[in-house]
Amino acid sequence: MASKGTVANGKLGSLFAGVVRPIQRFFHLEAASGILLLVAAAVALVWANSPWSALYSEVFDFPLSLGVGDAVGRFTVRELINDGLMTIFFFVVGMEIKRELVVGELRTLSRALLPLVAAVGGMVVPAGIYVLLNHGGPGQPGWAIPMATDIAFCVGILTLLKSRVPHPLIVFLTALAIFDDMGGILVIALFYGSGLHVDWLLGALGVIGALFVCNRLRVGNGLIWAAGGAALWYSLHHGGIHATLAGVVLGLMIPARPERSAHEVLAELHVHTTQLIGKPPDEDLQNAEVLAIEEKLEDLEPPLNRFVHLLHPYMAFFIMPVFALANSGVSLSGVGLSDLVSPIPLGAMLGLFLGKQLGIFAATFLAVKLGLSPVPGNASWVKVHGVCVVAGIGFTVALFIAGLAFPDPHLLDAAKVGILLGSALSGIGGYLLLRMTAPVTATGTVAAAPAPQV
Structure with a gap:
C-alpha cells in the first residue's frame, strides 16, 4: 500500500504536470x-x-x-x-x-x-x-x-x-x-x-576583416564571436552608423x-563506439564516455x-x-x-x-x-x-x-x-x-x- 507521502507526491506531480504541459505546448506553437x-x-x-x-x-x-x-x-x-x-x-x-x-x-x-x-x-x-x-x-x-x-x-x-x-x-x-x-x-x-567618422569606420573595417578570417577558419567559439561583435558595435557606434x-x-x-568534415567526425565516432561495444555487456557507460560521443556529434x-x-x-x-x-x-x-x-x-x-x-x-x-x-x-x-x-x-x-x-x-x-x-x-x-x-x-x-x- 502506498504511503501518504507517495500519494501526496503523486498528486503534486500530476498538478505540476497539468500546469507545465499547457505552457510547454504554448511555447512550441509557431504562433x-x-x-x-x-x-x-x-x-x-x-x-x-x-x-x-x-x-x-x-x-x-x-x-x-x-x-x-x-x-x-x-x-x-x-x-x-x-x-x-x-x-x-x-x-x-x-x-x-x-x-x-x-x-x-x-x-x-x-x-x-x-x-x-x-x-x-x-x-x-x-x-x-x-x-x-x-x-x-x-x-x-x-x-x-x-x-x-x-x-x-x-x-x-x-x-x-x-x-x-x-x-x-x-x-x-x-x-x-x-x-x-x-x-x-x-x-x-x-x-x-549620424555624422560619419572615417577613423572609426576604418577600425570597423579592420574588425570585419578579423571576423572574416574567423569565418574562413570556421571558428565555433562563441566567446570569440561575442568579443568581435562587441568591438564592431563600439566602432560603428562611434563611426556614425x-x-x-x-x-x-x-x-x-x-x-x-x-568546423570539421562529416567523414572525419564519423570515422572518430566509429572508432570510439567500437571500443565501447567491446566492453563487457554488464558494464555501464561512464558519463565521460557519453559526453565524448555528444561532443563528437556536436562537431557535425x-x-x-x-x-x-x-x-x-x-x-x-x-x-x-x-x-x-x-x-x-x-x-x-x-x-x-x-x-x-x-x-x-x-x-x-x-x-x-x-x-x-x-x-x-x-x-x-x-x-x-x-x-x-x-x-x-x-x-x-x-x-x-x-x-x-x-x-x-x-x-x-x-x-x-x-x-x-x-x-x-x-x-x-x-x-x-x-x-x-x-x-x-x-x-x-x-x-x-x-x-x-x-x-x-x-x-x-x-x-x-x-x-x-x-
Missing part, C-alpha cells in the same frame, strides 16, 4: 512569438493610457550608466533595449538570412526570384505613399517606416490559418520578409546614421559549415545552426516582447479623428495597409505573368492577395525605424499610432480574407484559380 508580441503591445498601450502612465515613462526612461572612471556610458532602459538587445535581434536575423542564402529557400535564383521581386514592390509602393503624404513636411524622415514586414506576426497569423494557406505560400511570405529585412537593414545603414547593424554583419560572418553541427538554436528562443520570447513593451506605449489622450488623418500616422497606416498589399500583389502578378515563376503552391489569386494583406504587419522593424527617424517624441508617437493601426488592419483584414477561402487539399495545395482580368 507563440507573435501572440507574445501582441500581448506585449497591448499591455504597453493600456499601461501608457492608465492611471499608472507616469510609471511607464519612469521605468523605460530610467537612467543607467556603465563604465569606470571617465569612460562611462550613460543611457536609459529604453536605449539599452533599442540599441543593445536589438543588436542581438539583428544578429539572429543576419544568421537566418545567411542560412536561407546558403542552404535554405533562397539558395538558388529560381527560388529567390519571386519573393525578391515581391519584396521590392512591397518596399517601393508603401514608401511612395508615405512620401506623397509627407513630402516637405516634418514627417518626411519617416519615409522608410512602412517598408517593413514583421515576420513573427505574419507567420503567426498564417499558422492559425494553415488549413487554408498552402505551405509554399507561407514559405513565399517568409522569404519575402527576409528580403524585406535586407532592404530595411540597408536603409538604416545608408539613411539613419547605427550600431545595431553590427549584429547583422556578425550574423553574416558566422560559419554555415561545420555548423556554428551558425548552433547559435540560431541557442538564441532564437531568447529573441522570440524575450527580446521582441520587451522591445514591444518599451516602444508601443502611446498616450491616446486627446487624440481625435483629425490627429489620425494627419500626414504622419496616415502615411504609416496607408503605407502598411494599402501600400504593402498593392505593391506585393502587383509585383507578384507581374512576375507570374512574365513567366519568371509559378504561383506558390498553385494557390488562387485570392489566397495570394490575402497573404499580401498580412504582409502589411510591419510592427517590430517599423517601430525601430520610427525611433531612428523621429527624435521628437510627439512625431514619434504619431508614427507609432499609424504603425499600430496599419498593422492591426493588415492582420485582421488578411486573416478574414484568408479565412473565407477554401481549405487546402491533403497535398497542401489548392486547385488552380483563373488569373484576374486586368
Whole structure:
C-alpha cells in the first residue's frame, strides 16, 4: 500500500504536470512569438493610457550608466533595449538570412526570384505613399517606416490559418520578409546614421576583416564571436552608423559549415563506439564516455545552426516582447479623428495597409505573368492577395525605424499610432480574407484559380 507521502507526491506531480504541459505546448506553437508580441503591445498601450502612465515613462526612461572612471556610458532602459538587445535581434536575423542564402529557400535564383521581386514592390509602393503624404513636411524622415514586414506576426497569423494557406505560400511570405529585412537593414545603414567618422569606420573595417578570417577558419567559439561583435558595435557606434547593424554583419560572418568534415567526425565516432561495444555487456557507460560521443556529434553541427538554436528562443520570447513593451506605449489622450488623418500616422497606416498589399500583389502578378515563376503552391489569386494583406504587419522593424527617424517624441508617437493601426488592419483584414477561402487539399495545395482580368 502506498504511503501518504507517495500519494501526496503523486498528486503534486500530476498538478505540476497539468500546469507545465499547457505552457510547454504554448511555447512550441509557431504562433507563440507573435501572440507574445501582441500581448506585449497591448499591455504597453493600456499601461501608457492608465492611471499608472507616469510609471511607464519612469521605468523605460530610467537612467543607467556603465563604465569606470571617465569612460562611462550613460543611457536609459529604453536605449539599452533599442540599441543593445536589438543588436542581438539583428544578429539572429543576419544568421537566418545567411542560412536561407546558403542552404535554405533562397539558395538558388529560381527560388529567390519571386519573393525578391515581391519584396521590392512591397518596399517601393508603401514608401511612395508615405512620401506623397509627407513630402516637405516634418514627417518626411519617416519615409522608410512602412517598408517593413514583421515576420513573427505574419507567420503567426498564417499558422492559425494553415488549413487554408498552402505551405509554399507561407514559405513565399517568409522569404519575402527576409528580403524585406535586407532592404530595411540597408536603409538604416545608408539613411539613419549620424555624422560619419572615417577613423572609426576604418577600425570597423579592420574588425570585419578579423571576423572574416574567423569565418574562413570556421571558428565555433562563441566567446570569440561575442568579443568581435562587441568591438564592431563600439566602432560603428562611434563611426556614425547605427550600431545595431553590427549584429547583422556578425550574423553574416558566422560559419554555415561545420568546423570539421562529416567523414572525419564519423570515422572518430566509429572508432570510439567500437571500443565501447567491446566492453563487457554488464558494464555501464561512464558519463565521460557519453559526453565524448555528444561532443563528437556536436562537431557535425555548423556554428551558425548552433547559435540560431541557442538564441532564437531568447529573441522570440524575450527580446521582441520587451522591445514591444518599451516602444508601443502611446498616450491616446486627446487624440481625435483629425490627429489620425494627419500626414504622419496616415502615411504609416496607408503605407502598411494599402501600400504593402498593392505593391506585393502587383509585383507578384507581374512576375507570374512574365513567366519568371509559378504561383506558390498553385494557390488562387485570392489566397495570394490575402497573404499580401498580412504582409502589411510591419510592427517590430517599423517601430525601430520610427525611433531612428523621429527624435521628437510627439512625431514619434504619431508614427507609432499609424504603425499600430496599419498593422492591426493588415492582420485582421488578411486573416478574414484568408479565412473565407477554401481549405487546402491533403497535398497542401489548392486547385488552380483563373488569373484576374486586368
